Amino acid sequence: MKEFLVRVVVEPKPELLDPQGQAVERALVELGLKNVSQTRVGKCITFRLKAISASQARQRVTEIAQKFLANPVIERFSVEVEEL
Amino acid sequence: MRAAVVVFPGSNCDHDTYYVLKELVGVETDLLWYRQTQLDRYDLIVLPGGFSYGDYLRAGAIARFAPVVQALPEYIEKQRGIVLGICNGFQILTEAGLLPGALARNISQKFICKTVKLRVENNATPLTQLLSYGQIIELPIAHGEGRYVAPKDIIERLKRNRQILLTYYGENPNGSMENIAAIMNETGTVFGMMPHPERNSEKLLGTGDGLKIFQALVTSCQLSV
Numbered sequence: 001m002k003e004f005l006v007r008v009v010v011e012p013k014p015e016l017l018d019p020q021g022q023a024v025e026r027a028l029v030e031l032g033l034k035n036v037s038q039t040r041v042g043k044c045i046t047f048r049l050k051a052i053s054a055s056q057a058r059q060r061v062t063e064i065a066q067k068f069l070a071n072p073v074i075e076r077f078s079v080e081v082e083e084l
Numbered sequence: 085m086r087a088a089v090v091v092f093p094g095s096n097c098d099h100d101t102y103y104v105l106k107e108l109v110g111v112e113t114d115l116l117w118y119r120q121t122q123l124d125r126y127d128l129i130v131l132p133g134g135f136s137y138g139d140y141l142r143a144g145a146i147a148r149f150a151p152v153v154q155a156l157p158e159y160i161e162k163q164r165g166i167v168l169g170i171c172n173g174f175q176i177l178t179e180a181g182l183l184p185g186a187l188a189r190n191i192s193q194k195f196i197c198k199t200v201k202l203r204v205e206n207n208a209t210p211l212t213q214l215l216s217y218g219q220i221i222e223l224p225i226a227h228g229e230g231r232y233v234a235p236k237d238i239i240e241r242l243k244r245n246r247q248i249l250l251t252y253y254g255e256n257p258n259g260s261m262e263n264i265a266a267i268m269n270e271t272g273t274v275f276g277m278m279p280h281p282e283r284n285s286e287k288l289l290g291t292g293d294g295l296k297i298f299q300a301l302v303t304s305c306q307l308s309v
Contacts, residue, residue: 012188016233017259019193068149071142071179073186074233 001050004057007080010070011042045069054081085306087128088116090173092147097133097170100282105130108285109298118147121155127165127305129156131173133226133280143187143229144175153180160273165308166210166301167274171227174276183269183276184242185234187227191259195228199290202265202279203253206246209268210304211275214296220253221293223279225265230278232260232267245270250277275301 012018018040025039051057058081070077089102098115105113105128116129118136123129136147147153153176160167160182169177177183190196204212204219215221234242239261242248250266252258258278266277281294 016188017191019191020189068145069141071145071186073178073235074188 001052002054003084004049004051004054005082005084006047006049006057006061007082008045008061008065008069008077009042009080010045010065010075010077011040013074013076014038016074042075048084054083057081085111085127085302086125087111087113087130087302087305088123088126089113089130089132090116090118090152091132092118092134092136092150092172094136094138095132095134095172097172097280097282100280101130101132101170104282104285104295104298105302108295109302111302116152118150118152121151123152123155123159124164127308128301129159129165129167131167131169131176132282133171133173136172136176139172139229142175142179143172143227144177144179147172147176148180156180156182160269160271163271163273165273166305168211168301169274169276170280170282171225171230171278174278175229177274177276182274183267184238185232185267187229187278188231188233189229190227190231190257195226196230196257197224197226198257199224199284200255200257200265200279201253202250205248205251208246209249209272209275210301211266211268211277211297212249212300213303214300221250221296222284222291223281223294224283224290225257225279226283227258227278230258230260232258232262232264232278234261242267249275250279
């Protein structure tokens with residue numbers, strides 16, 4: 001078994017209005033980041049996971065993320081797996 | 085006829101709901117701990133408002149895996165009785181996939197606690213049968229995540245099947261699609277609403293409009309017993 005650092009990034013779907021993202025984007029522009037667009041505020045869930053391989057870890061986390069860590073009606077997610 | 089009000093860690097409208105059912109409607113009612121899975125003795129099961137599991141991750145996201153919620157699909161499948169989710173209960177039912185759509189964070193990003201006006205869009209349902217079509221009622225809302233959203237095809241199906249029961253009237257407080265405040269499933273056995281009928285079931289607290297919602301559900305349950 002190897003150990004992996006898993007990071008699941010969850011963000012509001014592109015078609016869902018994200019007022020928090022809009023407010024952050026306005027502030028980014030005011031702070032001088034002129035060419036910024038499509039700012040979204042989501043959440044990041046990290047944990048360590050023991051698994052046989054990176055692909056097995058990724059597969060199990062993706063299944064769990066689909067039914068629990070993200071709500072597919074309003075959110076999308078990405079999974080990053082890094083061997084420790 | 086027997087009703088249950090589920091108690092999750094973090095429920096805070098459970099006793100108000102219990103009081104309305106037991107003392108105002110006059111139905112035998114139990115407070116049902118969330119670890120319970122024996123639901124067959126109940127004709128009506130209410131998931132009350134509150135903050136189950138602190139709203140961690142998303143409102144209702146963790147509660148949907150609680151034993152009592154895991155037992156609900158079988159109860160619903162065999163049409164044993166009626167399920168009502170109020171506020172956090174509605175959020176749990178959508179997270180569990182027992183009602184379509186999701187409840188996203190309010191457009192204002194703020195927790196909103198105030199009385200709102202609601203329009204009755206369908207009065208031929210167990211929840212709304214004591215109200216009239218187009219009637220405007222008043223109920224309080226108290227939520228941070230109450231913006232009802234669903235894919236376009238789901239919204240169209242809700243409209244076509246007349247599953248939208250109450251809409252916000254005059255002002256849309258949270259940005260819900262189609263001003264949706266309350267819906268039901270296709271078989272008319274599972275109901276979800278963001279407003280709190282238990283908080284306006286006596287004249288002392290306002291118009292008392294909420295009482296008619298509980299009376300309507302109990303009437304339906306008694307007819308089918």
